[in-house]
Amino acid sequence: MPRELHIPLMDEDILNLKVGETVRLSGVIVTARDAAHRWLVENIIHPRKPVSPEEQAIVDDLKRLLQHGVVYHCGPVVTGVETGDYRVTAAGPTTSIREEPYQAEVMRFFHLKGMIGKGGMGPTTLTACQAEPAVYFHAVGGASAVIAQTIQQVMRVHKLDFGVPEALWVWRVSQLPVIVTMDAHGASLHEQVRDRSRQALESLVIINRND
């Protein structure tokens, strides 16, 4: 049976999770992908110019939402953008590794307990997962309709000027299905599968290397 977890997450919840475990997540999540991560690190966490009052208000809201919270690497399809009557019709994960240069700093800044995405992340994020502690939740790539159905409410959106896919959408979700693929104890399913498949590849093709 999947484990049911509610956001904000407790350290105890996180430390109990192991790679391979199925989880249903409920609570408030915020989407953040390439433009958002870069903006957070370059304009907010290490600002080169003063943070504007508008940006500060967004950051204050995000701090409330993300304290022990979860970001979702996702660029959704949303209708009603002109009227503000938002409806999310497709909301699968995007490839997370592109946020690897930023993720650890964003985790520390907001005290995140998790990221949802696909494909897994690299060693810097894995180390940060142990330090925080936090975990990486893998959603099924392309499962747009299944995940859109778990969204109970579109609460608001920040930085819509980034465009619909790159904006920071704030959603209340119920029972979003994910699998833990990087835990707070240093284990990464992605590293395990990569290593095993490398061995399989070598036995299939490079076994007849002459050297």
Add this chain to the structure above:
Amino acid sequence: MKTDLVAELCELIHLTSTDLPLAVEGKIRAAADSEVPGSAALQALETILENIRLARQNSTPICQDTGTPTFYVHYPRGVEPAAVTRQIHRAVELATAQGTLRPNAVHALTGINTGSNLGDDYFPLIHFTPTADECLSIDLLLKGGGCENVSAQYSLPDLSLNAARDLDGVRKVVLDAVHQAQGYGCAPGFLGVALGGDRAAGYSAAKEVLLSALDEPNSDETLSQLEKGLTQDANQLGIGPMGFGGKTTLLGTRITALHRLPASFFVTVCYMCWAYRRRRLTVSGGQVRYE
């Protein structure tokens, strides 16, 4: 010949984005039967099958990343490519406003999203080929960025993989591409492979070969064997659905061979995710057909 096709093109886009071809779904269902009960691999495939059902039922996109809408138009005498282009642009704009397509056209320098899915001459992408047939056919392929990012091109010989200019060399680099892709391309995927060509033709043909029928054998016996062998070998890698580990890494391979220069031997691998969204609109006289 019907001339205003905006409504039909909207329907083509809608079908492609929301209703996965049954042949693709069948492959995924067969893969699910082979995975171990309780495994992450099987859970991923079950979620995918549920997603396909829900998207069809609710008329919503199968995947949020609707890619660069890519059209292949075969047009008979009397049909003006410029007119078809205008109608495709209009249909793309409408489908985007309706939430069938995600606005994906982002300026390379400013990062500004046009919001309409209309960018420049390459976005949406439209290929025109004249045909001697009476009918107009328009294929649409929707392929997201995750799998596009793991497509790859190799130049044989490839010393690092000990891959020579022969079929064994082709096999080595294609399997390397599958290994490099891991789960990033939303495995289990499909491969379009082009042998030969120049670099641009290789990428173009590797994508276009994905339009061929899934279960129709390759007319070239050598390529047909290579297709089967590559799919089988890739499934020995254990990458599995989403890269979770498992038996199903690839659902199929299609290969095309192009003439090449004496000096060049490119092998181009186009990785298509499980959400292999493609549909065809055919217009013949007043008759309109969707496949």
